[in-house]
Amino acid sequence: MAVAARKEWKREVKRKAIKYKRPNLYIACEEINFIWQEKAVEEFREMWREGYSIHEMAEYFQRGTDEVMILAMDQSRHHHIKSRPGGVWGI
Structure with a gap:
C-alpha cells in the first residue's frame, strides 16, 4: 500500500x-519515504516519550534516520511530541 x-x-x-x-x-x-502506518506513528510517539534516539528508532523501524527525523519534525509541528532532554539524541 x-x-x-x-x-x-x-x-x-x-x-x-x-x-x-x-x-x-x-x-x-x-x-525519502514520507509514508508511515498509523500504528508505527503511535509507536514512534511512545518511543519518543521513553527517550529513544532517532538512530535507535530508525533501527527499530528499519528505516533511514532521515525518514525518522522528518517524522519527528512533523509530529512536533502538529504538537504530538514535546521537546525532551537530549532532543533528537534521546535521554
Whole structure:
C-alpha cells in the first residue's frame, strides 16, 4: 500500500510540474519515504516519550534516520511530541 501511495504521489507531483510548465523542477528529498502506518506513528510517539534516539528508532523501524527525523519534525509541528532532554539524541 505504501509503495502504491508513493508512486501516486510522484505522479501527482509530475502532473503539477507539467501543469505549471516547469520542466526543470527539482523535488527535494524525493528519495525519502514520507509514508508511515498509523500504528508505527503511535509507536514512534511512545518511543519518543521513553527517550529513544532517532538512530535507535530508525533501527527499530528499519528505516533511514532521515525518514525518522522528518517524522519527528512533523509530529512536533502538529504538537504530538514535546521537546525532551537530549532532543533528537534521546535521554
